[in-house]
Amino acid sequence: METLDLRVRIGALELQNPVLTASGTFGYAQEFEPFLNLNRLGGIIVKGISLEPRAGNPPPRIVETACGMLNAIGLENVGVDRFISEKMPYLRTLTAPLIVNILGDSLDDYRELACRLDEVPGISGIEVNISCPNVKKGGVAFGSVPEMAAAVTAAVRGATKLPLIVKLSPNVTDITVMAKAVEAAGADAVSLINTLIGMAINAETRRPRLANIIGGLSGPAVKPIALRMVWQTARAVSIPVIGIGGIGTAEDAVEFLLAGATAVQVGTANFYDPSAAEKIVAGLKEYLQRHNEERISNLIGALDTGGK
């Protein structure tokens, strides 16, 4: 038991295990304290932060779909000032590495956010959100045009030495093109996938079920797509890939590691099982024992495709 090694490395950041929480599904972590030991996680990624507070979209913002859910929250967040003054004091008490997700409408926004956070003690990395489907400007253009994604990455890279993860959108023709663009611009890792754009309609009322009409699909329904994209991306770039998409069990996490992910993020599962991330850490240990593996890193990209 003691010899099991779950450590993985994301750039300069060493994680005690590969299980992170996905931004936007884990609040500012404190909400989950009653349900799990936060310090047992590989890392915590908090709700996306913008320079100014954002109110978010009008309701209804969420709707359940088959094995998943659609959301159009609209990046509601407290803004960077209140994040630093109100949320960081608690987050700093945790030993699990904290990664802050940032989002903006312009290169200057991203650069300034990175500058601000670079000075804040207790932050171990930055995840750049260039892929939110639920806001009119910014996010989605940065996430779908390779040159724009590279420009955002370079802007943040120039403003901080913190490990830099770029979160990619699946709503593109070829996600590997985006991954290669941000790798060349200085990203230490890519995380994927953000939500897939979808919609739901109420046939009785003939109305969309979300006020925003369209929203981001997440949950077990998206896992096969996420696995495929992680597998393709891991073969296309040499930086670590962090897998996201419908991960709710250790078995799901292992599948992403085998597909080439170095770490994973637990997202929608936090909503229906707030202790899911800690259970996955425990489940990964059991998996290693059952398969006589000492190191989790041995699983990364270990998919046996029979030579294909």
Add this chain to the structure above:
Amino acid sequence: MPTSELSRIFANDRLTADVFRLIVHAPEIAAAAAPGQFVMVQVSSSLDPLLRRPFSIHSRGADGSISLLFKVVGRGTELLAKARPGDTLDLLGPFGRGFDLSAAEKPVCLIGGGMGIAPLLFLAQELPDRKHALLGARNRDELAPLAKEFAELGCAVQLATDDGSLGHHGFIPDLLDEVLPDVSQVCTCGPSPMMRGVARKCRAAEVSCQVSLETHMACGMGACLGCAVPGRDGSYVHVCKEGPVFNSEELPWEL
């Protein structure tokens, strides 16, 4: 502090064609709960339906039990209707801000419409003797089984039905005028038009009015931000965290 509790089902009684009362043994949640708070119930052990369902706590038993009142309205409640005594139910809670009774000197008036009656029984359990309950529903079949216990808890009960089959033929706010001079606090839960009507009368009479809102939510604990409703200053408030009970003045209702 909310907790996670695998609770055993004591009973799942069918009160009407589509209304059920589920009684579960959840001593930790029961001990921590306050009237107006809610629990998140896992309705399926599979991934479909995926999300938990929020239910306000209907009552608390001396034996460490809580009861939930629900109407079958969709897939989640259809599954819950099939739950049997002896089964276990995965609960999280209690969550949210309940009713604030710190300023209630004179009697409190509880006003419930339809399934909105659910959280008010727990409130009636916790309130001192002098209290009013104005309860309404579509018809006698729906209202009679829900109204019974309020009188047993010492409430002065008045009933209203849409079809006149029990009590006043009409809407609950019609009954409020004669009660208002005697109360210091109104607590209401039910359809929005009813709560608006109640809040309007409370404002005119300068009586404090607390309303309990219902909405879809994914997590119940302030993480998903899916349960936002408009607040007064153009921002949003979250039913799970700032609510589900609000002072009616916190909401942008045109009273």
